[in-house]
Amino acid sequence: MNNSRVLIIIFAVFMLVTILVVRLANIQLIKSEEYSYYAIQQQTDVEKIEADFGLIYDRENNLLVYNRNDVTFYADLAMLPLSKRELIAEKFSKVIGKPKSFFLNLLKGKKGTITLAKKVTSEQLKSLGNLKIQGLYYKDDPTRINHYGNLASHLLGYINKEHRPVSGVTEFFRKEIEGIDGSRKIVKNAIGELVSIEEDETQPAIPGSDLVLTINKDYQSVLEEELRKGLEKFKAQSATGIIMNPNTGEILALANIDDYDPNFYWQYNDFQRRNRAITDTYEPGSTFKPFTLAALLDKKLCSPAENLYLENGTYTFNNVKIRDTHPHKYLNVSEIIEQSSNIGIAKLAQRISDDEFYKYLRGFGFGNLTSVQLPGEAAGKIKKPNDWSKISKAYMSFGYEISVTPLQLITAFSALINGGILYEPQLLLKRINHNGELEFEFEPKPVRRVVSEQTSVLMKNILRGVVKNGTGKNADVEFISIGGKTGTSQKLVDGSYSKAQYNSSFIGFFPVEDPQIVCLILFNSPDVGKYGGLVAAPVFKSVAARIIEKDFNKFEKYIDESFKQKLLFTSLEKEKSFFDSDQIKIKEVKLPADKRMPDLINCSARDAMNALTRMGIKYKIKGSGIVVNQSIEPGSKISSNEICILNCAEVTITGVSVY
Amino acid sequence: MSKSAKPLIFYVLFLLVIVTIFFLAVVIVKINYEETIRSKEEAERRLKNENQKLVSLQAEYQNVTTEDNIRFIASSQLGMIKRIESAIVIKVSKEKINELQQDIKLKYE
DSSP states (O other): OHHHHHHHHHHHHHHHHHHHHHHHHIIIIISHHHHHHHHHHHHEEEEEEOOOOOOEEOTTOOEEEEEEOOEEEEEETTTSOHHHHHHHHHHHHHHHOSOHHHHHHHTTOSSSEEEEEEEEOHHHHHHHOOOOOTTEEEEEOOEEEETTTTTTHHHHOEEOTTSOEESHHHHHTHHHHSOBOEEEEEEEOTTSOEEEEEEEEEEOOBOOOEEEESOOHHHHHHHHHHHHHHHHHTTOSEEEEEEEOTTTOBEEEEEEESOOOGGGGGGSOHHHHSOHHHHOOBOOGGGGHHHHHHHHHHTTSOOTTOEEEOGGGEEEETTEEEEOSSOOSEEEHHHHHHTTOHHHHHHHHTTSOHHHHHHHHHHTTTTSOOOOSSTTOOOOEEOOGGGOOTTHHHHHHTTOSEEBOHHHHHHHHHHHHTTSEEEOOBOEEEEEOTTSOEEEEOOOOEEEEOSOHHHHHHHHHHHHHHHHHSTTGGGOOTTSOOEEEEEEEEEEETTEEEEEEEEEEEEEEEOTTSOOEEEEEEEESOSSOOSHHHHHHHHHHHHHHHHHHHTHHHHGGGSOHHHHHHHHTHHHHHHHHHSOGGGOOOBOOOOOSSSBOOOOTTBBHHHHHHHHHHHTOEEEEESSSEEEEESSOTTOBOOTTOEEEEEEEOOOOTTOOOO | OOTTHHHHHHHHHHHHHHHHHHHHHHHHHHHHHHHHHHHHHHHHHHHHHHHHHHHHHHHHHHHHTSHHHHHHHHHHTSOOOOOOSOOOOOOOOHHHHHHHHHHHHHHHO
16 A cells, blocks of 8 residues: 555656656757747847947037937836836926926826936936836937037037937038947846846947037137127028138138027927028129129239229110119229129120130039038029020129029139139038047148139239228228128019018128138128118128137237227227216215115126125126116115116226226 | 665765855856946946036036136126226335325324
């Protein structure tokens, strides 16, 4: 009996072991590959290591664009315990700054994965603490930061939500700037938490190269500020400005107003995001006359002193009337440009053959891409001589029947004043890889000689005359020699030239004797002013004066000695005219006994601030120096929430401390 | 049980203990290794964040140290005023200073 029991037990154990062995053999030998495959699928994951985009600097090494390592939080609702949702909502509400109900609403489902919070910064992540909750996880979500917001937005471009470079140098140099993504094999546990990383199978990411651009942040901000002011003053639809070094083709600043903030690019429309300086073409009008004249002078078909009969302002040419804004009977060739006579230049243009004229214009780069390092450039339009009508050459001579981009115009204009050589406009000064090695360094790219050096010298002098004696007087800066040309062209609206909408422009350069800066200012449809000489020229003047003041060392040698001292105090002179310092004496603040508004006018901003702080009155200061106006009347009672706005102006007072 | 069976069981048990200890050691080392890898990963993330913060601070430093910004803060927040006239130099002879000092002494002593 005992033996039979033992035998049964032994048999049972044997069977059990046999089953286990069979099962084990099945798992380990027969289905080993299949199960290994599933295990690897479940436990391991190949994760992409996103390469950091390269940084972008201006030519003075000011950092313009960099990266921030944000994360995005996700919640797997099927795995997220119901008891923890309240806690998650509370924590996220505190840190992210959205109401708790917003997060509770997101977390109320039972299935699927939701995005709980996007672009959580490392500081916020730290504040969230150690949130180890099943089903809650985050992933890297790098953010590109344009440090100066709108500044140079059309040049810099942005990275969209899909991490793709869009627009500007970011898009043009995408291969260089975006680097090479890496990868790593990670081992996860059942709830998706990281257990380990397979170091042997990790391929590190290679960061993108840093770009040093040719632009100067100071020039760029001056240009943008002045265009913005001009846009408001002249009530224009939009404005474009470009500053370039005519001797190398380096773009020093480029701006289109309205613009956009690349950090919030989705809030702006296509027009605001488009780099209109290279994508939009327009008929340049009178700013084109210098090119016609340069071709004639280069071919020796006229001389600056030669006199021409100008038909008293109306000239019928091939049954078409050409008019001058200011009628003249006689002007010499230089004066034709100075006074911007359409009749004069149209008459002169008849001396050059169609083919020669076309050849010169193509030589200046019109109708071709400039090959600037930006995406989306338009080539403009220039008809071939075979397609010209009898009046085409006359119209083209003063900037109609031809369309150009602002960048094309300034590039061609540079050739006109730099000795006659057309340079390719460039934006990249240096490219440095992640190891700090120089990969690329700027070199000017001469395209071709367009006119002779002699013609270029003649043109510089004629263009100086435009600013000194002609239509560009409003662009003249007293302490440096400015040359340039105004332009006012009617806009083509629905196939015909509008009498209400104009492109008002000024293209100028300085110093005339050795051009260092060329600048184009273009206003689209200004309501006030209309003429380039009234609208764009004063803006050019402000830009030029401010650039010289900012870069005084560079321009010092070109400035008249008698003006040097004056220049140092340019801004102060402006203030003087606004506020006569001789009649101003700084007052001391007298605090009233009761809580009434003290009289702060003519008190220093610092004293006024001290007094208001002591009295517990909220304030805002506009401007600097001395209080010239206060929003709350002296002596009036002050309510606790009222804010006093103090307008200040800088005045000069003998014996006052200075900085 | 035969005499020779005892040492065999002893050897088997000893071997099992050794294998178990070895196995446990391997598991502990593996856990430690994984923990270290996770710490390294966290440290690398922190380093990257700190580096990026450093870069952003550099940008901010460049921004706040621009001449325009310094001038703006000096005038709007500190109430400093520009001076356009050079300092007035008052020339007084030593004799005159001595004379004035004597006068002051006479007056206040």
